[in-house]
Amino acid sequence: MLKAVFDAYELTEQMTQPGAEDYPIWGYGPWVEFRKPFAEFMGSTVDQMAVLRNATEANSYIANGFDMKAGDEVLMSDEEHGSGEQPWNLRAKRYGVVVKKFAMPKPPKSPDEILNRINDAITPRTRIIFVSHISTATGVVLPAKEISALARSKGIVSAFDGAHVPGMMKVDLNDIGCDLYTGSMHKWLFAPKGTGFLYLRDESVMNRVWNTLATGGWDDPTRKADRYMQIGSSNIPTMMGLNAAVALAQSIGIERIERRHRQMTDYLHAAMMDRGAQSWTSPDATMRCAISTVNVPPVSRMELEEWLWKNHRIRVRGGDPSKLRLSTPYYLSKADIDRFLEQFDAFRKMKGVA
Ligand SMILES: Cc1ncc(COP(=O)(O)O)c(C=O)c1O
Incomplete structure (x- = not known):
């Protein structure tokens, strides 16, 4: 492009x-x-x-x-x-x-x-x-x-x-x-x-x-x-x-792109639910695609956002105080998402909230 x-x-x-x-x-x-x-x-x-x-x-x-x-x-x-x-x-x-x-x-x-x-x-x-x-x-x-x-x-x-x-x-x-x-x-x-x-x-x-x-x-x-x-x-x-x-x-096909978006978001959303996050997106998977928002109190989303970007070049965004908006564009691999999950766990451990 x-x-x-x-x-x-x-x-x-x-x-x-x-x-x-x-x-x-x-x-x-x-x-x-x-x-x-x-x-x-x-x-x-x-x-x-x-x-x-x-x-x-x-x-x-x-x-x-x-x-x-x-x-x-x-x-x-x-x-x-x-x-x-x-x-x-x-x-x-x-x-x-x-x-x-x-x-x-x-x-x-x-x-x-x-x-x-x-x-x-x-x-x-x-x-x-x-x-x-x-x-x-x-x-x-x-x-x-x-x-x-x-x-x-x-x-x-x-x-x-x-x-x-x-x-x-x-x-x-x-x-x-x-x-x-x-x-x-x-x-x-x-x-x-x-x-x-x-x-x-x-x-x-x-x-x-x-x-x-x-x-x-x-x-x-x-x-x-x-x-x-x-x-x-x-x-x-x-x-x-x-x-x-x-x-x-x-050239990739929008159907394939959408399918991948949904798979990756479903995977990430489920992994965050396993970690006790509260979902702000719909529990109905047909009502979400490549964005899911989860609430993870008492984690400060801004602190996490800065830490992830500065130390791991992982970008998430969200809303204060503890809302994370997680996006899974199709170029991400499952390993990228696992890397985020690992660092999310590490951050919580560091803050003593895991
Ligand atoms: C729902 C919605 N509308 C409008 C905008 C603004 O888009 P743009 O900056 O391309 O004008 C955004 C940006 O994120 C958005 O999420």
Whole structure:
């Protein structure tokens, strides 16, 4: 992927375009060649896919642009990432829309438990449901298809923050049936930093999402999703890196990648349960993929995090005081996970809490 990006920087600075108006290849076009491979990888079409810079930007496009009046409600979970929640808080403060939250069960035992909480929190003013497809806090995979169907049955727009999804799990966006979906490709797909996306199901939802940035083309509905990615001069080498990242995932096969993610997380999760950890992810293995979150009091997660990184070059993250968010990208081997477990045990012994 890096080579694709570096080569692209060389290529795009050479000014080799034949026609006087072919200059520059760094902005304003429909960029089908960069959107199409990723759109198809995600089970959508190029007309539905705007490639943006990250999930934060895509979430902001929805929160800023979705057609709502003061007093209308957005319903989200209490586990949204700052980049999912804060764009809505901005809209609320500036324009008076109302942010309503439902509490995610910790941990959820079944998809229905989450669905029921959403259903119970819907009011006559709910205009849009905005939730993560995979919770960044707990790794729980929410039932996106069922949430989309519930929203649709009540005339509510469904939007998902799928920041962790591309490259972690196989998804078919059109099969999910949601209206809007966002994400980052720089996380699990290993695309360059500065690649994210906004999926818009069809023209009826596009007609309800105002553009946030505008240059030529923003008001041309025939352009479909690409009018949301007209941001002026852009970083085309990142797009070339995106194509390389998609090709890598396809060469391995996303089904194989997902299978491995699940195996490794199940293995690590079970090993942490054996050590007396409390699970914050779901006990239902179908509701997690490559992230599991466990609570390990009285271990200080920050102390452990620093110690593991400085002494063993093992990176974990988490939440204070004792929550560990454990990720198992497919390039890890079982031996790597065992090395973490060994060092986790050593740390606890050192602190006298084993
Ligand atoms: C659920 C979720 N949404 C949004 C983001 C922000 O992603 P980005 O930094 O690519 O904008 C993250 C980052 O971890 C996330 O976990």
